[in-house]
Amino acid sequence: MNTEQIVLAKRPEGIPSDEIFKYETVEIDMPKKDEIQVEALYISVDPYMRGRMDDSDSYITPFQIDEPLSGHVVGKVIASEADGFDKGDIVTGQFPWQKLSNVPAKHVIKVSNTDVPLHLYLSVLGMPGQTAYHGLLKIGQPKEGETVVVSAASGAVGSVVGQIAKLKGAYVVGIAGGPEKTTYLTETLGFDASVNYKADDFSEQLAKAVPNGVDVYFENVGGLIADEVMKHLNQFARIPVCGAISGYNDTTIEHGPRIQPILIKSQALMKGFIVANYADDFANASKQLAQWVQEDKIKTKTSVMNGFEHIPEAFRNLFTGDNFGKQVVQVSDNI
Amino acid sequence: MNTEQIVLAKRPEGIPSDEIFKYETVEIDMPKKDEIQVEALYISVDPYMRGRMDDSDSYITPFQIDEPLSGHVVGKVIASEADGFDKGDIVTGQFPWQKLSNVPAKHVIKVSNTDVPLHLYLSVLGMPGQTAYHGLLKIGQPKEGETVVVSAASGAVGSVVGQIAKLKGAYVVGIAGGPEKTTYLTETLGFDASVNYKADDFSEQLAKAVPNGVDVYFENVGGLIADEVMKHLNQFARIPVCGAISGYNDTTIEHGPRIQPILIKSQALMKGFIVANYADDFANASKQLAQWVQEDKIKTKTSVMNGFEHIPEAFRNLFTGDNFGKQVVQVSDNI
Numbered sequence: 276m277n278t279e280q281i282v283l284a285k286r287p288e289g290i291p292s293d294e295i296f297k298y299e300t301v302e303i304d305m306p307k308k309d310e311i312q313v314e315a316l317y318i319s320v321d322p323y324m325r326g327r328m329d330d331s332d333s334y335i336t337p338f339q340i341d342e343p344l345s346g347h348v349v350g351k352v353i354a355s356e357a358d359g360f361d362k363g364d365i366v367t368g369q370f371p372w373q374k375l376s377n378v379p380a381k382h383v384i385k386v387s388n389t390d391v392p393l394h395l396y397l398s399v400l401g402m403p404g405q406t407a408y409h410g411l412l413k414i415g416q417p418k419e420g421e422t423v424v425v426s427a428a429s430g431a432v433g434s435v436v437g438q439i440a441k442l443k444g445a446y447v448v449g450i451a452g453g454p455e456k457t458t459y460l461t462e463t464l465g466f467d468a469s470v471n472y473k474a475d476d477f478s479e480q481l482a483k484a485v486p487n488g489v490d491v492y493f494e495n496v497g498g499l500i501a502d503e504v505m506k507h508l509n510q511f512a513r514i515p516v517c518g519a520i521s522g523y524n525d526t527t528i529e530h531g532p533r534i535q536p537i538l539i540k541s542q543a544l545m546k547g548f549i550v551a552n553y554a555d556d557f558a559n560a561s562k563q564l565a566q567w568v569q570e571d572k573i574k575t576k577t578s579v580m581n582g583f584e585h586i587p588e589a590f591r592n593l594f595t596g597d598n599f600g601k602q603v604v605q606v607s608d609n610i
Numbered sequence: 611m612n613t614e615q616i617v618l619a620k621r622p623e624g625i626p627s628d629e630i631f632k633y634e635t636v637e638i639d640m641p642k643k644d645e646i647q648v649e650a651l652y653i654s655v656d657p658y659m660r661g662r663m664d665d666s667d668s669y670i671t672p673f674q675i676d677e678p679l680s681g682h683v684v685g686k687v688i689a690s691e692a693d694g695f696d697k698g699d700i701v702t703g704q705f706p707w708q709k710l711s712n713v714p715a716k717h718v719i720k721v722s723n724t725d726v727p728l729h730l731y732l733s734v735l736g737m738p739g740q741t742a743y744h745g746l747l748k749i750g751q752p753k754e755g756e757t758v759v760v761s762a763a764s765g766a767v768g769s770v771v772g773q774i775a776k777l778k779g780a781y782v783v784g785i786a787g788g789p790e791k792t793t794y795l796t797e798t799l800g801f802d803a804s805v806n807y808k809a810d811d812f813s814e815q816l817a818k819a820v821p822n823g824v825d826v827y828f829e830n831v832g833g834l835i836a837d838e839v840m841k842h843l844n845q846f847a848r849i850p851v852c853g854a855i856s857g858y859n860d861t862t863i864e865h866g867p868r869i870q871p872i873l874i875k876s877q878a879l880m881k882g883f884i885v886a887n888y889a890d891d892f893a894n895a896s897k898q899l900a901q902w903v904q905e906d907k908i909k910t911k912t913s914v915m916n917g918f919e920h921i922p923e924a925f926r927n928l929f930t931g932d933n934f935g936k937q938v939v940q941v942s943d944n945i
Contacts, residue, residue, distance in 0.1 A: 497870040519870035534869045535832040535854035538882030545880045547873030 278303045278375040280343045281586060287328050289524045290594050295328070296344075296587045306356045306377045313350035313366060313376050313383070317579075318604045319397040320590040321346060321431075325523040343371035349386070349396045350376075351609060365389050367396045372586055374606060391568065392577070393610065398431045398601035399568055399575050400561065402550055406517060407435035408560045409553035411493060412443075414515035414546045419444030421490035422509075426500050428469065429456040429576070431601035432517060435564075436493045437466050438573045445491070448484045450500060452596045459599075464574055472500050482507065494545075497521045502531060508541040516547040524594055576600030613638045613710040615678045616921060622663050624859045625929050630663070631679075631922045641691045641712045648685035648701060648711050648718070652914075653939045654732040655925040656681060656766075660858040678706035682737055684721070684728045685711075686944060700724050702731045707921055709941060726903065727912070728945065733766045733936035734903055734910050735896065737885055741852060742770035743895045744888035746828055747778075749850035749881045754779030756825035757844075761835050763804065764791040764911070766936035767852060770899075771828045772801050773908045780826070783819045785835060787931045794934075799909055807835050817842065829880075832856045837866060843876040851882040859929055911935030 277300050284297040306312045324346055327338045338344055348370040352360050357380030360366070365386040370376045386396055398404060410432075417423050423440040427433040428449025437460065440447045449460040449469040457469035468484040470477060481503050488509035494501060497519030508514075522529040538545060553560075567573040578598045580589045583606040592598040612635050619632040641647045659681055662673045673679055683705040687695050692715030695701070700721040705711045721731055733739060745767075752758050758775040762768040763784025772795065775782045784795040784804040792804035803819040805812060816838050823844035829836060832854030843849075857864040873880060888895075902908040913933045915924040918941040927933040 494870060497868055501870065516870050516873045519868065519874065522868060522871060529868045530865045531868045533832055533854065533857060533864045533866045534880070535829060535836065535851050535882070536857060536864075538851045538880060539854065539884065540882070542882045542884060542887055544882075545869070545873060547870070547875070547877045547879075549874065549877060552877055 276303050276375070277301065278373055279583060280371055280373040281583075282341055282343050283328065283338045285340060286330055287325075287524075288526050290591060291325070291328065291587065293587060298584070301373075303375050303377060306354055309357045309380050310377045311352050311357050311360045311366070311380055311383060312354040313348070313368075313370060313378055314353050314609060315348045315350045315370065315374055315376070315606050316365075316610055317349045317394045317397055318372060318583075318586060318606055319347040319401070320586065320593060320602050320604065321402070322518055322520045322523060322593050324590065325594070343373055345369055345371045347397050347402055349393045351607075355380075360385065365393060367401060374583060388565065394577050394579065394601075394603045394605070395568065395575060397603050398577060399435050399564055399573055403431035403601060404435050404564045405553070405557055405560055406550040407432045407439060407493075408564060409550065409556065410515040410517050410548055411436050411439055411491070413553065414544075414548060415440075415491040415493060415513050417443050417445040417491050420446065422446045422448065422485055422487050423491040423493065424448045424450065424485065424489050424504055425493040425495070426450045426472075426504070427495035427518070427520065428460055428466070429599060430495065433493070433495055434460075434464060434576065434600070435573060438464055438567075440491070441465055441467075442567070442572060446487070448481075450481070450496075450504075456599060459576070463576075478503050488512075491515075493517065495520060498529065498531065505532075505534075505537050508537065508543050510541055512541050512543040514543060514545040516545055520594065578602045580604045582606070611638050611710070612636065613708055614918060615706060615708040616918075617676050617678050618663065618673045620675060621665055622660075622859075623861050625926060626660070626663065626922065628922060632676075633919070636708075638710050638712060641689055644692045644715050645712045646687050646692050646695045646701070646715050646718060647689040648683070648703075648705060648713055649688050649944060650683045650685045650705065650709055650711070650941050651700075651945055652684040652729045652732055653707060653918075653921060653941055654682040654736070655921065655928060655937050655939065656737070657853055657855045657858060657928050659925065660929070678708055680704055680706045682732050684731045686942075690715075695720065700728060702736060709918060723900065729912050729914065729936075729938045729940075730903065730910060732938050733912060734770050734899055734908055738766035738936060739770050739899045740888070740892055740895055741885040742767045742774060743899060744885065744891065745850035745852050745883055746771050746774055746826070748888065749879075749883060750775075750826040750828055750848050752778050752780040752826050755781065757781045757783065757820055757822050758826040758828065759783045759785065759820065759824050759839055760828040760830070761785045761807075761839070762830035762853070762855065763795055763801070764934060765830065768828070768830055769795075769799060769911065769935070770908060773799055773902075775826070776800055776802075777902070777907060781822070783816075785816070785831075785839075791934060794911070798911075813838050823847075826850075828852065830855060833864065833866065840867075840869075840872050843872070843878050845876055847876050847878040849878060849880040851880055855929065913937045915939045917941070
């Protein structure tokens, strides 16, 4: 049997262009013992993947040239040679960008609740939700009445960060690009204020939005947006550093004001993290996040693009600011 | 009665030149109730004072023009109108740069052990020692066998940081300027390795000195030295940010590689602090530091300049790298 995949043709410079992606048709056998065959339903595109496209020493191994790209996928079991998995089961895991894949069962998580839109397992009920939960609560530790600022606030991680912070009693300010997104943050998600980083008077708007300074800054973006937020840090501020998307496509190392004097002045804490650091607590977080979603205390927005061939375009949207909400690609109608 | 003082004549640009300091003779009364009159014996010059010379929003109030500069002083009680203080007592506190001062007794600490060189109360047994102790142990939290790197390692704070880290079983690497200082670190203080940041091959030397990467980087310096250390951070590294002396005299905001990607890659923690954050634990630390000094487990080096009129020169030495060890100025022979 044949299936389609997308491989990395060459390493990108700057924003990944079409030439770095190559579509290939490959043969796929039946699954071996302890493997299952999964048909991809939704494929996730996430900013961190850009780092894996470079041949650099990072916290995860780089994608290899001529090998398929991969990431989080929600799929359906087509055939199983593994205990505990049956045909028709819905599963998630880190799979190749491939319509059909044989994967070791030990790398697969079976989804028990299929009453929610399945693509939520790529956002609030998946890696981005876990990222928001642990980064905010373990590092940010917002207290009631404190001010929490989050960048990329309408995105998959940021939108959950802001809503959890609200549930914890914080005053929440979101930074996003354009009036549609900023309105969504205050009107739909219940943020206390939102600021459009594309506005000419972003700096003044931000200052007005944080009259009591900033106690927690959940960092998704870096760059000039971060520079502005840092001007408002309160004493003992906490900055979970989740991402720095503004620099992901830079071909040189981005420079900015040195951080040491800023951290001393506010006696602030800054900590980088990846979601895998909190694997011990995934189960707890999953339960809590699912409950909040079911109680409609956390709302989500997903931008679904249709068709396997559109994955590169969906991925690029993450960096141009053209997507709104969690970006996923639906690659099968077999739902 | 008259006494001499040094006031801030104008705000400095860059390294403070002689013109910013003005010597004045002022009249001093006898102390009032609950005050004591102190004759300064040793006056401390410390890098953080440079920040107070600017009219900027910092964690401590700026020095005022035409007002005396001030800082930590070890002095002798000349006259007392306060309970618990007698003529001849040795005291420390934050006093003006003045030969004689009347100070409220509540701002004064009486020194109980006068068997040690009294200027140690401006270094290991004073604010720099407390800074080293709390920054390293509370934020850095070195574990046995881990690698601790400290910059400005032969200085008042850095030398204590490195020696405490050794006492905790860490592998300790000091960064200092010039062979005399680096030799002192390994031969006298027992550091495992030391690196001369003025050497052309500093980057290569540092890489060789930290074969197992860096778990704790005690930051006193910032700038290009920090950039090199950051290249070697291990996963979950901790960076207590105590100072960034390389930029203190800059007239513009210093730029460098943005820190966010570095912190994510290593999932490192960076925290700014000032010693006052740990005031609750000063007494414990004092006791422990005094014990280590008495047991000769912590060695110190003090650079004593003689004469009240040399305070500005001693202060400038902090930024030119010309001092070696804790810089103090002896301003009286009445010891």
